[in-house]
Amino acid sequence: MKQHKIVLLLLVFLFALGAQAQRKGSTQFDIQLNAGLPVGSLKNAVSDHSLRGIKASVLYAVDDQLAIGLGTGFQDFYQKYPRQLYKLSDGSDMSAVRSFSIQVIPILAEAKWNFSPDAAVRPYAALGLGGNLINYNDYVGEFSLDQKTKIGFAARPDLGVYIPFRKGGESGMTVGASFNFMPFTAGDVTNLNHVGIHAGFSLPLRK
Amino acid sequence: MCMKRMIAWIPLTVAALVTVSSCTKDPIKNLSDEESRLYITNRDSSANFASYKTYSIADSVAVIENNSFSGDQATAADQQALAAVRAALESRGYVRVGRNQSPDLGVNVSRLYNTTTNVVDLNNYWNDYGGYYDPYYWGYGGYGYGYPSAYGLVQSTEAMLSVDILDLKNAPVSRTIRVIWNGLIRGSGVFGSDAMTSGIQALFAQSPYLKTVQ
Numbered sequence: 001m002k003q004h005k006i007v008l009l010l011l012v013f014l015f016a017l018g019a020q021a022q023r024k025g026s027t028q029f030d031i032q033l034n035a036g037l038p039v040g041s042l043k044n045a046v047s048d049h050s051l052r053g054i055k056a057s058v059l060y061a062v063d064d065q066l067a068i069g070l071g072t073g074f075q076d077f078y079q080k081y082p083r084q085l086y087k088l089s090d091g092s093d094m095s096a097v098r099s100f101s102i103q104v105i106p107i108l109a110e111a112k113w114n115f116s117p118d119a120a121v122r123p124y125a126a127l128g129l130g131g132n133l134i135n136y137n138d139y140v141g142e143f144s145l146d147q148k149t150k151i152g153f154a155a156r157p158d159l160g161v162y163i164p165f166r167k168g169g170e171s172g173m174t175v176g177a178s179f180n181f182m183p184f185t186a187g188d189v190t191n192l193n194h195v196g197i198h199a200g201f202s203l204p205l206r207k
Numbered sequence: 208m209c210m211k212r213m214i215a216w217i218p219l220t221v222a223a224l225v226t227v228s229s230c231t232k233d234p235i236k237n238l239s240d241e242e243s244r245l246y247i248t249n250r251d252s253s254a255n256f257a258s259y260k261t262y263s264i265a266d267s268v269a270v271i272e273n274n275s276f277s278g279d280q281a282t283a284a285d286q287q288a289l290a291a292v293r294a295a296l297e298s299r300g301y302v303r304v305g306r307n308q309s310p311d312l313g314v315n316v317s318r319l320y321n322t323t324t325n326v327v328d329l330n331n332y333w334n335d336y337g338g339y340y341d342p343y344y345w346g347y348g349g350y351g352y353g354y355p356s357a358y359g360l361v362q363s364t365e366a367m368l369s370v371d372i373l374d375l376k377n378a379p380v381s382r383t384i385r386v387i388w389n390g391l392i393r394g395s396g397v398f399g400s401d402a403m404t405s406g407i408q409a410l411f412a413q414s415p416y417l418k419t420v421q
Contacts, residue, residue, distance in 0.1 A: 052230040078232040083242070085413055093413050095246040101234040139234050141394050142243035 024063045030174055031056045032200025036075040039195055044188040045079070045100040045138070052076040055178070055198045057110055057128075058205060064117040071110035071128040071156065075180075075194070077102040086140070096140035104182060104192055105133040106154040114162070121161050124176075128156040136186050148186050155181040162202055170204040240402070244394030246409045250416070251374075254387035257419045259376060262301045263310035264293060265344075269317040280318075284400035288316055291407040292370055299411070299418035306345065313345050313373040313384070318398065320366050347378050368392040368403055370410060372417075388417060 034053035038046050053076065059069035080099040088094055108128030115123045132154035138146040160176015175198070182192040235243075267281040268288065281289075292314060293303060304310050372388040374381075390410030396402050411417065 052232070076231040078234065078237075080234070080237060080242075088247075090249070091252065092247055092249040095409060095413055097238065097242040099234040099237070101232065103231060137234060141245045142235055142238060143245065143393070 024061055026061045026170065027069070027205040028059050028061065028067065028170065028202055029057070029205040030059070030200065030202045032174060032198040034073060034075060034196045034198040036077065036180070037195040037197070038077065038193075040193040041188065041190045042077070042102075042192050042194060046077040046102060048077075048079050050075055050077050052078075053196065053198075055196060055200070057112075057126075059110065059112055065114045067112045067114070069110055071106070071108040071126075071130075073104075073106050073156075073196075075104050075196070077104075077192075077194075094140065098145075099139045101135075101137040101139070102192065103135040104154075104180075106156060106180065106182070107131050107133070108154060108156055110156075112158075118168075120167070121163050123161050124159070126156075126158040126160075126178075128154070128158070130154055132182050132184075132192075134182070134184055134192065136184070136189075138187060146186055150184065152182060152184050156196075157181075158196075160198070170202075172202050173199070174202045175199045238395075240394070240396040240399075241405075244392060244397060244402070244406065246406060246413060247391045247393070248410055248414050249389050250414070251385060251387040254374065254385070256387070256417050259311035259374070260300075260302060260419055260421060261304045261308070261310045262296055262312035262314055262372075263304055263306040263308070263375075264289060264296075264314040264316070265306075269315060270320070271317050272320045274321075284398060284403055285316075285318075287400045288368065288403040288407060291404045292316060295407060295411040300420055302421065309375075311374075311376040312387075313375045315369075315371040315373065317369045317371070318366065319369055345373065345375055345378070345384060347375075347384055350378060350382060350384050365393070366397055368397050368406060370407065388414065390414070 032055045033051075034055040036050040036053050038049070053074060055071070055073040057069060057071035059067035061067045078099070078101050080097060083095055083097045086094045086096060086098075106128065108130035110126060110128035112124055112126035115125070130153075132152045134148070134150045134152055136146070136148040136150070137144065156178050158176055158178035160174055162172055162174045164170065164172035178196040178198065180192075180194050180196055182194075183190070184192045265279070266286075266289065267279040268285040269279050270277050296314070297303065301312065306313070368391070370390040371386050374385040374387045378384050390407070392403075392406040392410065397406065
């Protein structure tokens with residue numbers, strides 16, 4: 001909880017740094033807290049949602065509607081299962097508490113389309129394509145059963161709205177949802193796909 | 208936007224990312240000692256456990272360090288472990304007899320310490336030392352221990368408790384002392400007296416086939 005307060009204070013401070021209109025040629029920085037909801041085979045390892053995530057991007061406005069740049073993020077998935085009996089390939093029976101710990105860090109080339117650049121509430125659609133740093137850990141008790149660190153592919157379509165704090169202002173709040181497409185194979189997991197629900201701030205970086 | 212503002216963004220962004228990434232849940236720290244433990248059992252699939260009626264067990268525990276026998280001990284915790292094994296076997300119908308009374312089964316309880324990250328080769332350690340549980344102990348001098356395959360389960364840098372049940376009944380015919388069942392406890396605090404007792408109970412609980420009728 002203390003760490004969340006620190007992040008919030010940082011974001012408030014960042015917001016205080018700028019309040020200028022963004023138009024063609026400006027650069028905008030988005031930073032948002034992200035909740036990850038596993039879908040697909042990721043649920044074979046982790047079915048619990050994760051509030052331990054962040055989403056960020058730096059986008060340059062090509063014109064009033066289109067912005068391009070870089071996107072990144074971080075999401076931590078964790079789940080511990082109650083003790084149960086597993087049959088091993090050699091015929092042994094193993095009773096263990098199994099836990100999964102998975103972190104993803106996408107690094108994406110991103111494009112964002114603002115549908116209504118001058119509206120009070122500005123819907124947008126964005127798409128990021130690029131790489132994904134993956135750290136995957138499967139534990140039985142305190143022992144590592146499987147550990148993988150890989151770079152994979154990631155795609156992140158994103159829909160949301162940007163709400164400026166004042167009319168014409170380029171500092172505001174962004175709320176949206178993304179789908180994180182992340183192929184990856186380990187055990188019963190064939191992807192780390194998850195839906196992201198995000199909320200945070202958008203601020204002008206350079207004009 | 209001025210350069211000063213841009214420079215301010217960098218450490219703040221890094222700080223925000225580091226702060227959020229530090230929220231990562233550590234899977235090991237989120238385990239209690241009990242949750243950290245593995246209870247692993249294996250059996251000789253050809254063994255008919257109902258065909259054995261009696262067993263014998265030593266009154267001390269073998270201590271094996273880095274695959275070498277280093278002595279036998281009978282601490283209070285060891286005695287609790289032995290008592291837990293006896294109670295479990297008797298609850299499954301086996302009758303305890305002296306080792307000179309031709310027991311069908313022999314039971315070895317061992318504390319294993321490995322200070323290196325090697326796969327534990329249980330095939331070797333029974334054959335390598337000449338100590339308390341030398342085959343002579345069971346009256347079959349010169350015989351080797353026949354271990355079921357694939358017991359080098361996982362790497363280890365710590366301590367384990369092992370319980371082995373040996374087929375003495377058929378040793379004269381097979382000319383080997385077959386280990387027909389093994390239970391292994393690994394994880395944090397395995398040698399605590401409560402942990403040994405509850406661990407041994409867990410090993411037997413997941414081996415319902417290990418029983419006989421008198």
